[in-house]
Amino acid sequence: MNTKLHAVTDTSGRPIRFFMSAGQVSDYTGAAALLDGLPTADWLLADRGYDADWTCPVFVPPHVLV
Numbered sequence: 001m002n003t004k005l006h007a008v009t010d011t012s013g014r015p016i017r018f019f020m021s022a023g024q025v026s027d028y029t030g031a032a033a034l035l036d037g038l039p040t041a042d043w044l045l046a047d048r049g050y051d052a053d054w055t056c057p058v059f060v061p062p063h064v065l066v
Contacts, residue, residue, distance in 0.1 A: 006030030008038065 002023030008016045019033040027047065 004030060006034055008034055010039075 004021050004023055004025070004027070005018055006021065006027070007018040010016055016039065017034055017037070019030050021030050021033075
């Protein structure tokens with residue numbers, strides 16, 4: 001058995017929020033768990049596992065560079 005750690009960090013890489021899921025669970029589960037209360041950001045770094053039509057409007061407002 002393995003696990004995945006999904007995290008929101010500050011600009012220094014320090015975790016602000018995190019969510020742990022089972023390794024066989026889709027990354028979308030971790031993304032959905034972290035959606036509420038995302039901080040304002042100027043840029044986004046994410047794994048391609050988070051790339052879905054429903055996440056783009058939430059994670060990537062028009063002013064954010066991806």
